[in-house]
Amino acid sequence: MKRIQSPAELSQILAPLREQNLSIGLVPTMGALHEGHASLVMRSVKENDVTVVSLFVNPTQFNDPRDLQRYPRTPEADEALLSSLNVDILFAPEVCDIYPEPDLRIFSYPPVDTVMEGARRPGHFNGVCQIVSKLFGYVLPDRAYFGEKDFQQIAVVRKMVEDLQFPLEIIPCPIVREPSGLALSSRNALLSDEERILAAHIYATLRESVQYAMTHSVVDTHNFVVETINQRDGLEVEYYEIVEGSTLQSVKDWSSSETVGCITVYCGEKRVRMIDNIRYTR
Numbered sequence: 001m002k003r004i005q006s007p008a009e010l011s012q013i014l015a016p017l018r019e020q021n022l023s024i025g026l027v028p029t030m031g032a033l034h035e036g037h038a039s040l041v042m043r044s045v046k047e048n049d050v051t052v053v054s055l056f057v058n059p060t061q062f063n064d065p066r067d068l069q070r071y072p073r074t075p076e077a078d079e080a081l082l083s084s085l086n087v088d089i090l091f092a093p094e095v096c097d098i099y100p101e102p103d104l105r106i107f108s109y110p111p112v113d114t115v116m117e118g119a120r121r122p123g124h125f126n127g128v129c130q131i132v133s134k135l136f137g138y139v140l141p142d143r144a145y146f147g148e149k150d151f152q153q154i155a156v157v158r159k160m161v162e163d164l165q166f167p168l169e170i171i172p173c174p175i176v177r178e179p180s181g182l183a184l185s186s187r188n189a190l191l192s193d194e195e196r197i198l199a200a201h202i203y204a205t206l207r208e209s210v211q212y213a214m215t216h217s218v219v220d221t222h223n224f225v226v227e228t229i230n231q232r233d234g235l236e237v238e239y240y241e242i243v244e245g246s247t248l249q250s251v252k253d254w255s256s257s258e259t260v261g262c263i264t265v266y267c268g269e270k271r272v273r274m275i276d277n278i279r280y281t282r
């Protein structure tokens with residue numbers, strides 16, 4: 001595995017490979033890697049001749065400076081894991097490599113970037129589009145791999161790809177969970193053992209709500225999820241929205257072909273912000 005820090009060197013190394021018609025897969029990450037990331041990487045390694053994994057904690061997508069500061073970083077373990085997964089190139093730039101000048105670009109894709117996370121984390125998706133568009137520009141991948149844990153992120157990135165006409169395919173990958181059902185997340189490292197057990201109630205409740213939804217309205221199902229989770233000391237729902245899968249607009253009934261419930265919950269003393277989602281199929 002080759003480790004590269006500079007965007008120019010990355011583009012230079014990839015150009016001849018592309019000329020040989022080798023396919024390139026890109027997996028963007030912020031590091032502190034776990035099996036969720038590994039599932040994206042393994043899929044890219046299987047489906048492409050060359051896999052590039054980027055490891056960069058992108059400051060422009062953090063609206064809360066404390067969140068950026070305490071974001072877990074484990075670069076040595078990340079490098080060892082990626083090497084064991086047969087990744088070809090690890091792209092690990094510093095902030096000054098990516099943003100030698102402030103990025104003043106504004107991306108706006110209403111309504112998908114204005115609801116849910118977009119409404120609560122001002123600037124978040126703008127930062128995501130800034131970094132992802134830069135990565136796409138350096139790597140020019142054939143395929144880019146994203147986890148469905150960040151369901152809204154996939155919808156926003158799809159809009160950006162359409163808008164900027166990047167000739168690539170977005171590959172959504174299923175959420176990898178702990179045996180308890182808790183979605184794997186780099187932020188889980190910030191939880192104590194007890195808080196991890198508590199956090200497992202988020203997905204347990206979402207699962208229960210799929211059953212509940214069979215005989216209840218959307219509003220009742222929404223309230224069931226919020227009330228059940230909020231009953232637990234140490235969990236506080238920030239929002240739960242039951243939306244249509246591509247427009248991300250709230251649904252009033254169960255008639256859409258893809259209906260997804262998206263949740264954000266604060267967990268424990270440090271109020272770690274956890275996200276998850278579930279599909280309702282009837």
Ligand code: AMP
Pocket residue numbers: 028029030031035036037039040145146147148149150173174175176177183184185186
């Ligand atoms: P992050 O490092 O948190 O920016 O995540 C990098 C990529 O890994 C994103 O596309 C995430 O959606 C994806 N990812 C994170 N956690 C999981 C998980 N538990 N299962 C599947 N994909 C995940």
